Amino acid sequence: MIFRQLFDPTSCTYSYLLASRRGGEALIIDPVLARHTTYLQLIAELDLRLVMAVDTHIHADHITALGKLREVTDCVTVMGERSPADCVSRNVSEDELLDVDGVKLRALFTPGHTDESFSFVMADRVFTGDVLLIRGTGRTDFQNGDPYASYDSIFNKLLRLPDDTAVYPAHDYKGWTASSIREEREHNPRLQVASPAAYADIMNSLNLPDPKMMDVAVPANRNCGLLELPPHDSR
Numbered sequence: 001m002i003f004r005q006l007f008d009p010t011s012c013t014y015s016y017l018l019a020s021r022r023g024g025e026a027l028i029i030d031p032v033l034a035r036h037t038t039y040l041q042l043i044a045e046l047d048l049r050l051v052m053a054v055d056t057h058i059h060a061d062h063i064t065a066l067g068k069l070r071e072v073t074d075c076v077t078v079m080g081e082r083s084p085a086d087c088v089s090r091n092v093s094e095d096e097l098l099d100v101d102g103v104k105l106r107a108l109f110t111p112g113h114t115d116e117s118f119s120f121v122m123a124d125r126v127f128t129g130d131v132l133l134i135r136g137t138g139r140t141d142f143q144n145g146d147p148y149a150s151y152d153s154i155f156n157k158l159l160r161l162p163d164d165t166a167v168y169p170a171h172d173y174k175g176w177t178a179s180s181i182r183e184e185r186e187h188n189p190r191l192q193v194a195s196p197a198a199y200a201d202i203m204n205s206l207n208l209p210d211p212k213m214m215d216v217a218v219p220a221n222r223n224c225g226l227l228e229l230p231p232h233d234s235r
């Protein structure tokens with residue numbers, strides 16, 4: 001299998017390119033608009049064909065490449081069923097399977113960081129978006145985030161995956177690249193809590209500034225990162 005973890009240093013976003021190799025079909029998770037030419041170059045160099053682009057949630061810190069990649073490659077764009085981005089071609093619900101040439105991802109509804117966040121589970125790894133980060137968790141103070149939903153998604157869904165499941169988040173700010181469910185259960189400082197209320201206390205006292213790009217990124221990402229709305233066809 002081809003698996004590439006791609007990094008956008010401006011927003012500290014990880015994107016993931018996956019392909020089984022058989023027919024050369026590829027999918028990408030959480031692509032960043034500013035990096036789209038790099039992805040397309042890599043995809044061409046690996047002799048792959050992009051057929052699917054997935055966002056785990058509406059990002060607030062960068063503009064998604066979903067719309068641009070669809071424009072260029074005609075790939076299917078995917079988000080969870082509660083996403084406000086009406087532009088995506090496919091909305092997945094809990095337990096729905098995405099299958100690209102034998103690369104199978106199961107959709108897992110994991111709200112908390114936002115109210116529409118999904119994680120995507122493979123046999124040996126999980127793409128957690130921003131709900132579970134490495135030694136951290138995604139903030140819950142905007143985009144209808146909810147620390148109690150985050151607790152429930154993490155403790156009652158993600159941490160119930162097999163211990164040795166690799167964890168690949170959508171961001172990292174400290175240089176971590178991957179983790180495992182066991183590692184996060186044992187060593188993630190925010191998860192060493194006795195109750196949902198204790199977790200909510202931590203999340204409610206983070207006092208983080210808003211992401212710099214939030215006012216631009218959120219509206220753009222509701223339109224798949226295409227800043228200008230397509231011309232209205234009134235025929």
Ligand SMILES: [Fe+2]
Nearest residue numbers: 058059060130
């Ligand atoms: Fe996020």
